[in-house]
Amino acid sequence: MQHYSGFGLLKHALHYHEDWQRVWRNPTPKKKYDVIIIGAGGHGLATAYYLAKEHGITNVAVLEKGHLGGGNIARNTTIVRSNYLWDESAALYEHSMKLWEGLSQDLNYNVMFSQRGVYHTCHTLGDMRSNERLVAANRLQGIDNEMVDAEQLQKEIPSLDCSKGARYPIMGASVQRRAGNARHDAVAWGYARAADALGVDLIQNCEVIDMEISEGKITGVKTKQYGVLKADRVGCVVAGNSGVLAKMAGFELPVESHPLQALVSEPIKPFLDTVVMSNHVHGYMSQSDKGDLVIGAGIDGWVGYGQRGSYGIIEHTIQAIVEMFPCTSRVRMNRQWGGIVDACPDASPIISDTPVKNLFFNCGWGTGGFKGTPGSGNLFAHTLAHGKPHPIAEPFSMYRFHTGALIDEHGAAGVAH
Amino acid sequence: MLLIYCPHCGEHRDEEEFHSKGQAHIARPLDPDNCTDKEWGEYLFFRKNPRGLHHELWIHATGCRKFFNVTRDTVSYEIKEVYKIGERPSVVATAS
Ligand SMILES: Cc1cc2nc3c(=O)[nH]c(=O)nc-3n(C[C@H](O)[C@H](O)[C@H](O)COP(=O)(O)OP(=O)(O)OC[C@H]3O[C@@H](n4cnc5c(N)ncnc54)[C@H](O)[C@@H]3O)c2cc1C
Ligand SMILES: [Zn+2]
Numbered sequence: 001m002q003h004y005s006g007f008g009l010l011k012h013a014l015h016y017h018e019d020w021q022r023v024w025r026n027p028t029p030k031k032k033y034d035v036i037i038i039g040a041g042g043h044g045l046a047t048a049y050y051l052a053k054e055h056g057i058t059n060v061a062v063l064e065k066g067h068l069g070g071g072n073i074a075r076n077t078t079i080v081r082s083n084y085l086w087d088e089s090a091a092l093y094e095h096s097m098k099l100w101e102g103l104s105q106d107l108n109y110n111v112m113f114s115q116r117g118v119y120h121t122c123h124t125l126g127d128m129r130s131n132e133r134l135v136a137a138n139r140l141q142g143i144d145n146e147m148v149d150a151e152q153l154q155k156e157i158p159s160l161d162c163s164k165g166a167r168y169p170i171m172g173a174s175v176q177r178r179a180g181n182a183r184h185d186a187v188a189w190g191y192a193r194a195a196d197a198l199g200v201d202l203i204q205n206c207e208v209i210d211m212e213i214s215e216g217k218i219t220g221v222k223t224k225q226y227g228v229l230k231a232d233r234v235g236c237v238v239a240g241n242s243g244v245l246a247k248m249a250g251f252e253l254p255v256e257s258h259p260l261q262a263l264v265s266e267p268i269k270p271f272l273d274t275v276v277m278s279n280h281v282h283g284y285m286s287q288s289d290k291g292d293l294v295i296g297a298g299i300d301g302w303v304g305y306g307q308r309g310s311y312g313i314i315e316h317t318i319q320a321i322v323e324m325f326p327c328t329s330r331v332r333m334n335r336q337w338g339g340i341v342d343a344c345p346d347a348s349p350i351i352s353d354t355p356v357k358n359l360f361f362n363c364g365w366g367t368g369g370f371k372g373t374p375g376s377g378n379l380f381a382h383t384l385a386h387g388k389p390h391p392i393a394e395p396f397s398m399y400r401f402h403t404g405a406l407i408d409e410h411g412a413a414g415v416a417h
Numbered sequence: 418m419l420l421i422y423c424p425h426c427g428e429h430r431d432e433e434e435f436h437s438k439g440q441a442h443i444a445r446p447l448d449p450d451n452c453t454d455k456e457w458g459e460y461l462f463f464r465k466n467p468r469g470l471h472h473e474l475w476i477h478a479t480g481c482r483k484f485f486n487v488t489r490d491t492v493s494y495e496i497k498e499v500y501k502i503g504e505r506p507s508v509v510a511t512a513s
Contacts, residue, residue, distance in 0.1 A: 252464060253463065254462035257466055257491075303437075303440075303466060303467075303471055304492075305491050306493065306494055312431075312432060312433050401462040401463065402455045402459075403454060403458075
């Protein structure tokens, strides 16, 4: 793998940038792999990378029905944080956060991880109490999170309306200062490049249409383009399409797929150097390095696979943003889109074995799986390498919906992100 | 944006007046005291989540506040039929 560096950039400038190495190969699949990963989103690519890097398993293929990094990894609003409520989640998201903090160096690829802080504004006494509880829980877990009052908040974010005259006046906020965002595409590309360099085959335009299962055990997958590909173990990481793949394997999941929309404005001068979200008026916003405002809110309430949602949701989202940032009321929106998110009833993900032996699922990340990408891949690689879950992943079994040991993160997951 | 026909009001109304309540025709266990945890869990949480035809429950929340069923394509979002509680759908997926 060609090493990226400032010096390299200079060197290639002398050759008019014409002889850069291809970033990854485009191989034809082998007939048999140790591990097949279905889905080349952020989580699938990260899984492949850590399988090769930490477990020495390199006879691995990642099968992707479209082009790699074209699913939710390309559609999300890139918020990264680890201030969830329960110990299980804290361990999971903080594991991910620690990997984020070294990711650009680890991958030799600039994922533009920016710890610019994430604020959760509180507009009611109920908001204040639940955020104070979160902050207290996070402190006990060793995760940074703090409360600021409205006056302090106004100083930190001048463009935010913290006045008493607002329709839902802001009483305070919690802020995780280590949180922030990253460049979504770069995360997919960085993991893809690093996994490819370690020998992983990235097979694009390869759709899984069935599973080869005999005597309750998976032996391979059937693809539209290359027929049957065999594998000892199969990891399914297809986000919004998890229900479709589960159906192929003959079981149901505690998951429903919903459209989640986002939008960006025309680029404007920098005025917001952090991320602000409100569960109460229901919207969140950050500003990208390019200058566009990145805005999102909630899912469409019905099951949908169409990668688009209803206009009403966007309208409510914009109402919330204009309520919080009145100065944005004349900004024009540039683009709007949707992704299909796999929502679990307790707003926590699934990293699990399944009723089919040697078939594992990593799904249910719903509206908030971008932040989990490194951690999810790292833990799922462990699951696939050992055939049983890493201790951090153990509570996230799909069978918690049988035992009742749910990990209810509806409060901390709040407005979709 | 969905335009939904409420069979009780006999009118098409904007989606904003309605709430989707998820998969329809989920039968409550007849003998709840003797259900295993697995049976309860599946009843409460596990769903078909189909890519294609979906039979789902809706409520006309800011209208007549009554429930009804809808058969909808989850990819094109086209509503194929609307039918009342207690009735069976007439548009069904062919076995695949
Ligand atoms: C609008 C929006 C905003 C979001 N904002 C945030 C945020 O701010 N912070 C955050 O943490 N999370 C956010 N998320 C959630 C986050 O994007 C997802 O949880 C996460 O990206 C899912 O994991 P992934 O990257 O692996 O998914 P994907 O990128 O969707 O990868 C799944 C892949 O599987 C492939 N696939 C599906 N079926 C098959 C098949 N049969 N055969 C082969 N391949 C198949 C798909 O083509 C796709 O490439 C947001 C999501 C959306 C839609
Ligand atoms: Zn009605």
